[in-house]
Amino acid sequence: MSNMRSLTFDAIIIGGGGSGLRAALELAKSGKKTAVITKVFPTRSHTVSAQGGITCAIASADPNDDWRWHMYDTVKGGDYITDQEAAEYMCSEGPKAVFELEHMGLPFSRFDNGRIYQRPFGGQSKDFGKGGQAARTCAAADRTGHALLHTLYQNNLKNNTVFLNEWYAVDLVKNANGDVVGCIAMCIETGEVVHIKSKATVLATGGSGRIYASTTNALINTGDGIGMALRAGFPMQDMEMWQFHPTGIYGAGVLVTEGCRGEGGYLINKDGERFMERYAPNAKDLAGRDVVARAMVMEILEGRGCGENGDHVMLKLDHLGEEVLSKRLPGIVELSKTFAHVDPAKDPIPVVPTCHYMMGGVPTNVHGQAIMQDADGNDQIVNGLFACGEAACVSVHGANRLGGNSLLDLVVFGRAAGMFIEEALNEGVDYLEAAQSDIDSAMARITRWDESSGGEAVPDLRAELQDIMQNDFGVFRQEDNMQQGVKKLADLRERIANAHLSDKSNAFNTARVEALELDNLLEVAEATAISALERKESRGAHSRYDYPDRDDANWLKHSMYFPVEKRLGQRDVNFVPKTVDTFEPKIRTY
Amino acid sequence: MSTLQVSIYRYNPETDSAPYMQEFQLDTQGRDIMVLNALEMIKQQDSSMAYRRSCREGVCGSDGMNMNGKNGLACITPLSEVVKDNKLVLRPLPGLPVIRDLVVDMGVFYKQYESIQPYLQNDTNPPATERLQSPEERDKLDGLYECILCACCSTACPSFWWNPDKFVGPAGLLQAYRFLADSRDTATSERLARLEDPFSLFRCRGIMNCVAVCPKGLNPTRAIGKIREMLLSNAT
Numbered sequence: 001m002s003n004m005r006s007l008t009f010d011a012i013i014i015g016g017g018g019s020g021l022r023a024a025l026e027l028a029k030s031g032k033k034t035a036v037i038t039k040v041f042p043t044r045s046h047t048v049s050a051q052g053g054i055t056c057a058i059a060s061a062d063p064n065d066d067w068r069w070h071m072y073d074t075v076k077g078g079d080y081i082t083d084q085e086a087a088e089y090m091c092s093e094g095p096k097a098v099f100e101l102e103h104m105g106l107p108f109s110r111f112d113n114g115r116i117y118q119r120p121f122g123g124q125s126k127d128f129g130k131g132g133q134a135a136r137t138c139a140a141a142d143r144t145g146h147a148l149l150h151t152l153y154q155n156n157l158k159n160n161t162v163f164l165n166e167w168y169a170v171d172l173v174k175n176a177n178g179d180v181v182g183c184i185a186m187c188i189e190t191g192e193v194v195h196i197k198s199k200a201t202v203l204a205t206g207g208s209g210r211i212y213a214s215t216t217n218a219l220i221n222t223g224d225g226i227g228m229a230l231r232a233g234f235p236m237q238d239m240e241m242w243q244f245h246p247t248g249i250y251g252a253g254v255l256v257t258e259g260c261r262g263e264g265g266y267l268i269n270k271d272g273e274r275f276m277e278r279y280a281p282n283a284k285d286l287a288g289r290d291v292v293a294r295a296m297v298m299e300i301l302e303g304r305g306c307g308e309n310g311d312h313v314m315l316k317l318d319h320l321g322e323e324v325l326s327k328r329l330p331g332i333v334e335l336s337k338t339f340a341h342v343d344p345a346k347d348p349i350p351v352v353p354t355c356h357y358m359m360g361g362v363p364t365n366v367h368g369q370a371i372m373q374d375a376d377g378n379d380q381i382v383n384g385l386f387a388c389g390e391a392a393c394v395s396v397h398g399a400n401r402l403g404g405n406s407l408l409d410l411v412v413f414g415r416a417a418g419m420f421i422e423e424a425l426n427e428g429v430d431y432l433e434a435a436q437s438d439i440d441s442a443m444a445r446i447t448r449w450d451e452s453s454g455g456e457a458v459p460d461l462r463a464e465l466q467d468i469m470q471n472d473f474g475v476f477r478q479e480d481n482m483q484q485g486v487k488k489l490a491d492l493r494e495r496i497a498n499a500h501l502s503d504k505s506n507a508f509n510t511a512r513v514e515a516l517e518l519d520n521l522l523e524v525a526e527a528t529a530i531s532a533l534e535r536k537e538s539r540g541a542h543s544r545y546d547y548p549d550r551d552d553a554n555w556l557k558h559s560m561y562f563p564v565e566k567r568l569g570q571r572d573v574n575f576v577p578k579t580v581d582t583f584e585p586k587i588r589t590y
Numbered sequence: 591m592s593t594l595q596v597s598i599y600r601y602n603p604e605t606d607s608a609p610y611m612q613e614f615q616l617d618t619q620g621r622d623i624m625v626l627n628a629l630e631m632i633k634q635q636d637s638s639m640a641y642r643r644s645c646r647e648g649v650c651g652s653d654g655m656n657m658n659g660k661n662g663l664a665c666i667t668p669l670s671e672v673v674k675d676n677k678l679v680l681r682p683l684p685g686l687p688v689i690r691d692l693v694v695d696m697g698v699f700y701k702q703y704e705s706i707q708p709y710l711q712n713d714t715n716p717p718a719t720e721r722l723q724s725p726e727e728r729d730k731l732d733g734l735y736e737c738i739l740c741a742c743c744s745t746a747c748p749s750f751w752w753n754p755d756k757f758v759g760p761a762g763l764l765q766a767y768r769f770l771a772d773s774r775d776t777a778t779s780e781r782l783a784r785l786e787d788p789f790s791l792f793r794c795r796g797i798m799n800c801v802a803v804c805p806k807g808l809n810p811t812r813a814i815g816k817i818r819e820m821l822l823s824n825a826t
Contacts, residue, residue, distance in 0.1 A: 114723055502638075510640050
């Protein structure tokens with residue numbers, strides 16, 4: 001591999017979704033030599049599928065809205081393991097970031113006064129939970145993610161960002177000091193493998209919903225950044241925290257936005273009962289997603305599910321009328337017809353809780369700098385490594401993300417990472433060059449696949465992994481299932497290490513990409529499984545039959561998964577926002 | 591009857607001197623799955639089959655291809671919509687260079703998109719909050735901004751096949767109009783000036799293949815007509 005080509009940049013961003021493009025835009029404007037490495041053309045990234053909107057206190061629907069109320073909702077929604085300093089930063093900087101998007105051209109829907117349209121979403125309140133339901137989610141109909149991603153891509157074109165489109169990042173390159181100094185990447189079109197050197201490497205690789213058999217996530221959401229960081233030995237935070245979105249279309253898994261309930265839709269069981277009134281008397285269908293998802297599963301388990309097998313519930317929208325549906329939810333009408341064969345103007349949509357979002361990820365500070373722990377358990381910055389968006393755990397979502405907060409997260413923290421890196425580069429940050437042996441270790445797994453001569457096939461192993469996660473690490477969890485799941489994953493690791501890539505061709509070899517993705521799915525699945533098994537309480541999205549209560553005495557903490565020892569440690573939650581009083585943990589009801 | 595005959599365009603530049611059609615038998619067990627699901631089943635039989643896909647719900651625009659003669663997105667096209675006489679023929683989008691199998695080189699398509707400067711231009715300083723836009727002004731962007739850049743339209747357009755380097759094509763022109771129609775954009779005359787030559791816009795012959803194939807139900811021909819009107823009224 002001595003004749004391998006190398007490319008050098010000031011900063012590289014791995015991932016061309018919302019957070020990656022926002023970070024790239026900041027750096028491109030600064031004139032730093034920046035490249036976005038993305039395995040799909042940027043507008044094919046999963047941000048494009050976000051529907052309902054971007055939650056932010058821009059005080060349009062309610063001129064008295066206050067970012068502190070949004071921060072309160074976010075902390076409560078996260079079941080109090082949200083880092084309050086990060087939530088404070090996101091909610092207070094949010095309006096600036098959203099107005100920037102509007103100035104860039106994002107086609108937001110509008111109120112009659114010409115301001116940005118905002119709709120109610122789950123877990124939103126006025127006056128710190130005392131003022132009733134808020135309407136804080138800024139929307140472009142129900143295609144906000146599409147509008148946001150295209151706007152960011154367009155503005156990167158305007159600012160001449162360098163794109164390595166359809167390049168697949170294989171692994172991080174670390175120098176002798178353990179600093180991250182670039183990555184190995186493959187041009188998918190030609191199969192050429194290149195060493196990319198950089199002073200700052202940003203993981204903006206999004207989520208990994210494809211570890212589950214049923215997910216709202218795109219096929220590309222395979223946790224590539226998480227896999228790379230884990231293989232490089234870096235810890236992951238709160239990986240047990242996976243959000244199951246209440247309304248995935250039954251059978252297809254395709255997302256139906258929470259905005260449907262924000263606009264007045266509601267869930268019914270087989271008796272036609274609006275059952276959320278029993279589970280969340282105040283917020284009803286707009287309680288936290290974890291609360292609604294559990295309520296749906298309870299209805300199904302107690303025999304009140306719909307359909308022949310009683311295995312789903314229904315989302316009723318017909319009472320909203322054709323005008324609201326065509327104006328505010330046109331994409332949902334389309335998706336329902338295509339994937340559920342239902343016209344929501346006439347009939348309810350069959351829905352079921354579906355894996356949707358990874359609250360955990362690479363632990364970072366508000367500047368996007370990746371964090372690990374020293375021998376005494378103190379935070380330590382990883383030189384050269386950054387993360388933002390769903391791949392990061394900054395942590396604004398804690399144990400359960402609020403709807404509309406993911407788009408805000410990715411623009412606020414993509415922007416923050418870009419600004420910080422610009423400054424660090426101005427100060428002349430530099431690290432030791434990688435040695436040939438460092439490059440070789442980053443090449444290890446692509447070499448392994450290319451030299452494989454027999455063994456099991458990738459699609460079969462992937463399906464098995466997805467079934468393990470679906471069955472043993474779903475909405476409700478318990479010790480014995482999870483223990484079995486962890487064992488099955490350990491066995492799967494052996495088999496994947498001996499699996500076979502039969503197609504070794506170079507030009508646009510998607511089989512090779514899928515093999516490399518499988519390694520990442522396994523890393524994410526195992527981190528999830530071990531973290532879920534070890535967090536012995538129920539909090540937010542992590543719900544255990546055997547430990548049904550929240551345990552603040554032992555678990556008002558982030559979990560930290562250390563991949564080398566496969567050990568779960570803890571990390572303190574930040575309770576010291578800079579400008580507001582701490583939101584003390586309370587019992588969480590809606 | 592449940593065994594579907596699928597015929598797929600194959601080409602691997604490393605091993606094939608010329609493209610060829612390969613036949614597959616697919617047992618769909620009578621289910622009306624999407625074309626993308628059928629392709630996934632075929633990839634299980636033959637892992638070397640190359641195609642792009644991402645969202646699998648019709649919003650990312652990755653899997654545009656030609657299915658029984660018509661361009662569309664594989665992920666939102668049920669077999670029942672395209673299969674005739676139990677046969678399905680899958681080819682790459684027409685008119686673009688093939689990289690491998692169903693994967694085409696979209697370079698010229700993206701270049702035309704970039705040529706219209708697809709970003710909002712406003713020469714005034716932005717306010718501290720958002721720029722205001724009335725719901726009626728915003729309504730003008732409906733049917734335009736939803737484009738997913740799948741290239742189904744441009745690769746169904748004979749004018750684009752003939753002059754892909756000079757004719758912007760329906761997708762790019764739809765986006766050109768998206769910015770011309772935006773009350774917040776102030777670059778109207780510059781945008782129009784760039785489209786005045788005989789090729790960029792005027793190679794559109796109103797064939798309307800673009801409208802017939804757009805998987806999002808958009809109407810590039812109408813947008814092109816609107817730009818023509820703007821150019822005319824600008825000229826007088």
